[in-house]
Amino acid sequence: MKWRRLSSVALTCLGLVVACGGNIERDRNLERASSDSSDSLPVPPRSCEQQAPGADHRCGKNHDEDCCASPLVPGGTFNRLNDPRFPATISSFRMDKFEVTVGRLRRFVEGYPASWPDQGQGANPHIPGSGWRTQWFTPASRFGDFRQKEAILAQLRCDFELLVGPQEDPRGHQRFATWTDTPTAESETRPVNCVTWLTAFAFCAWDGGRLPTETEYLYVAAGGDEQREYPWGSAPWDDRTAQVSSYPGHPTPYSALRPLEPVGSRPLGASRWGQLDLLGGVNEYFFDARPAQDPPLPLDFVNPCNDCADTRTVEGEELDYRRSDIGNFASNPAYQYPTYLNRRGGVIAADSAWIGRGFRCVRDP
Numbered sequence: 001m002k003w004r005r006l007s008s009v010a011l012t013c014l015g016l017v018v019a020c021g022g023n024i025e026r027d028r029n030l031e032r033a034s035s036d037s038s039d040s041l042p043v044p045p046r047s048c049e050q051q052a053p054g055a056d057h058r059c060g061k062n063h064d065e066d067c068c069a070s071p072l073v074p075g076g077t078f079n080r081l082n083d084p085r086f087p088a089t090i091s092s093f094r095m096d097k098f099e100v101t102v103g104r105l106r107r108f109v110e111g112y113p114a115s116w117p118d119q120g121q122g123a124n125p126h127i128p129g130s131g132w133r134t135q136w137f138t139p140a141s142r143f144g145d146f147r148q149k150e151a152i153l154a155q156l157r158c159d160f161e162l163l164v165g166p167q168e169d170p171r172g173h174q175r176f177a178t179w180t181d182t183p184t185a186e187s188e189t190r191p192v193n194c195v196t197w198l199t200a201f202a203f204c205a206w207d208g209g210r211l212p213t214e215t216e217y218l219y220v221a222a223g224g225d226e227q228r229e230y231p232w233g234s235a236p237w238d239d240r241t242a243q244v245s246s247y248p249g250h251p252t253p254y255s256a257l258r259p260l261e262p263v264g265s266r267p268l269g270a271s272r273w274g275q276l277d278l279l280g281g282v283n284e285y286f287f288d289a290r291p292a293q294d295p296p297l298p299l300d301f302v303n304p305c306n307d308c309a310d311t312r313t314v315e316g317e318e319l320d321y322r323r324s325d326i327g328n329f330a331s332n333p334a335y336q337y338p339t340y341l342n343r344r345g346g347v348i349a350a351d352s353a354w355i356g357r358g359f360r361c362v363r364d365p
Helices: 007-014 023-036 102-110 149-156 172-176 197-206 214-221
Strands: 076-079 087-090 093-095 283-289 321-324 347-349
Touching: 076 214, 087 214, 093 214, 102 149, 102 197, 197 283, 214 283
Parallel strands: none
Antiparallel strands: 076 087, 283 321, 321 347
């Protein structure tokens, strides 16, 4: 990895412990991520083969990191939500360092619909029947016929008039869309948003990976058996570790929100194995479905859990509801989450989208 050593910051903090607060812990986190993880992949992700902007080696705060880096996450056992009632065991896997950028998704869109998965692609090797299902390739989605490229573009443009009508949302979401029909200097390294779960699954399968399970994601966010409060440790959230709203109101009015920044803009928020933006940025989709209860129970985890995923769905629904993490750029963690890992994320219909929804892929080692 191309992490910068922050030894000078740490030395300064030796004499200014009170002023530096949690900086020492976060700086050591960066050092550890640099030495403990491997970004090298046996097969480069398809999205980065052409080394286009946002799919090259110019991601991160200093524009010098591999946009497709996917550090190894060693397997182990931990407690989901840091609660001993919900232990889980996970096999080793790789999780992409960054959320999927506009630049990486662009090649998938350019090749559409030929880039859509075949039956069974994108499967988790530990979960039978977890690959793509051709019946998901439907002409009856909220954004139109998914067999046509225009349906994908309607999502990415945040064209919510198609979804809820102009009276409910007079196109206000569109100014937060990170997608641009033509690449710009700003667009390609920003995390893609306004994407459906179906598109996220399809991209990861096409890219040589898959969507993470909820348990895999929680394992990385907790630092495995370190059982962290936040992905970077126990230091309280601040604007250096996560891009989220700092406004006291909830929900934060759109007029007060800052646009989504490029991936990896908060390096002090690095997880134990180097992943960035696990809090803030966009809500990231999981493979897991919504439990059969309606509404779902907050702690209705699958138990026991050995490389598990929740595949329970509500009977009779044409499309499943799928889970995501908590804390996007429109969130206020200080208001909503006393600690990051004290609750589960939300659910959303697989063919629905929103400005705060995006994703990252995982890969088998």
